[in-house]
Amino acid sequence: MTATAGGPSLPQERRVVTAIPGPKSQELQARRNAAVAAGVGSVLPVFTTRAGGGIVEDADGNALIDFGSGIAVTSVGNSAEAVVRRASAQLADFTHSCFMVTPYEGYVEVCEELARLTPGDHAKKSALFNSGAEAVENAVKIARSYTGRQAVVVFDHGYHGRTNLTMALTSKNMPYKHSFGPFAPEVYRVPVAYPYRWLTGPENCAEEAAAQAIDMISKQVGAENVAAIVIEPLLGEGGFIEPAKGFLPRIARFAQDNGIVFVADEIQSGFCRTGQWFACEDEGVVPDLITTAKGIAGGLPLSAVTGRAEIMDAAHSGGLGGTYGGNPVACAAALGAIETMREQDLCAKARRIEEIMKPRLTALQEKHAHDGPVRIGDVRGRGAMLAIELVKPGGKEPDPAATAALAKACHSEGLLVLTTGTYGNVMRFLPPLVIGEDLLNEGLDILEGALSSL
Numbered sequence: 001m002t003a004t005a006g007g008p009s010l011p012q013e014r015r016v017v018t019a020i021p022g023p024k025s026q027e028l029q030a031r032r033n034a035a036v037a038a039g040v041g042s043v044l045p046v047f048t049t050r051a052g053g054g055i056v057e058d059a060d061g062n063a064l065i066d067f068g069s070g071i072a073v074t075s076v077g078n079s080a081e082a083v084v085r086r087a088s089a090q091l092a093d094f095t096h097s098c099f100m101v102t103p104y105e106g107y108v109e110v111c112e113e114l115a116r117l118t119p120g121d122h123a124k125k126s127a128l129f130n131s132g133a134e135a136v137e138n139a140v141k142i143a144r145s146y147t148g149r150q151a152v153v154v155f156d157h158g159y160h161g162r163t164n165l166t167m168a169l170t171s172k173n174m175p176y177k178h179s180f181g182p183f184a185p186e187v188y189r190v191p192v193a194y195p196y197r198w199l200t201g202p203e204n205c206a207e208e209a210a211a212q213a214i215d216m217i218s219k220q221v222g223a224e225n226v227a228a229i230v231i232e233p234l235l236g237e238g239g240f241i242e243p244a245k246g247f248l249p250r251i252a253r254f255a256q257d258n259g260i261v262f263v264a265d266e267i268q269s270g271f272c273r274t275g276q277w278f279a280c281e282d283e284g285v286v287p288d289l290i291t292t293a294k295g296i297a298g299g300l301p302l303s304a305v306t307g308r309a310e311i312m313d314a315a316h317s318g319g320l321g322g323t324y325g326g327n328p329v330a331c332a333a334a335l336g337a338i339e340t341m342r343e344q345d346l347c348a349k350a351r352r353i354e355e356i357m358k359p360r361l362t363a364l365q366e367k368h369a370h371d372g373p374v375r376i377g378d379v380r381g382r383g384a385m386l387a388i389e390l391v392k393p394g395g396k397e398p399d400p401a402a403t404a405a406l407a408k409a410c411h412s413e414g415l416l417v418l419t420t421g422t423y424g425n426v427m428r429f430l431p432p433l434v435i436g437e438d439l440l441n442e443g444l445d446i447l448e449g450a451l452s453s454l
């Protein structure tokens, strides 16, 4: 540890002093390879020592610009002041009692905040868990219990986790499901309105995709057998796909008309990420249940299911829980993160990030539209959840190799970027919402240079 701490006081400057990864990270990587299971991967094997604002510092003293936020988690920044203050105080008071043994106020406060912040003014209740996957599993348990039905409908390009049920809900085989079956039954996948790749073009994408999805549900499953429809209002791991406008409200209405619980998985898109508290607000969709995690607690593990009180209360007493669900330190961190989002108006910050980034990404798309070996086929997303989709010249064939090469080129210049997408050809941008505008623009300069260098 050096004199300056991480968090907001970490110098907000990019610094590349060694190869990336540098010698210390390489040494650690060798130890890691000997001790950590090969199935656990890393995007960029530089070992983190401190982080804060828009910077991640590594063991070799490199300071990287952070366009990933640990996969949309540190929206309030790493070690944000209010998160550290509240979580530290809680650490000193007690670390665990188990809410199922003796409860504590922090858990209740987080549930009260969730009732206030999530869409809709109906009576709401919440239950807290540890990971996103656990929240999604519990949303399905609750919906099944409430409806007395079994089937769950999910969408092409959807991602909901890596546990057995959520692997079944997740659409992409590699790397999430391959060799890990058999998967949970009663899961049905239907089309999503992906404007860029809709065969008849983007114009009628919303109506056509909704009609196909509803037809498949009605004909193949039977609406009366469906407990829940689970969808990400802005699909994350599938490639930052914004369903064509009109699609989500149509599906939500179908759910409502047929007594199906409509679940919005906002684990990646929630908590100011898209410029609103929740992405489903964009089209005024009010979900019956909403799953949250990631950004909720500034880096500590916490997740939640929030929704209509009568649905949330359907599961029998003692039917929901887990040893660590709603851990007091994680709850304190969440209250600190929510305080930060409110006080610093991080929804507005996310919109400002879009204002800066999107025109520059669109200009890059124009520059790389025709000539050269790489083409940006699509620029999309909202707020600080933005992406470019890379395709081969002359069409829309996905170009995962160029995407990987672009990420590598950015990494070597000290810009931490992540790729995503069913076809591995989407570069996504998820900067912390507190990142400075200088760093944001510097990151975009690096991206621009890296694209030209391919």
Ligand code: PLZ
Binding pocket: 071, 131, 132, 133, 134, 136, 159, 160, 161, 162, 232, 236, 237, 265, 266, 267, 268, 269, 293, 294
């Ligand atoms: N639902 C919408 O984005 C997690 C996955 C990273 P957990 N996304 C990042 C990886 O490769 O494992 C996610 C999500 C949506 C559910 C989840 C699952 O959340 O906290 O990773 O379980």
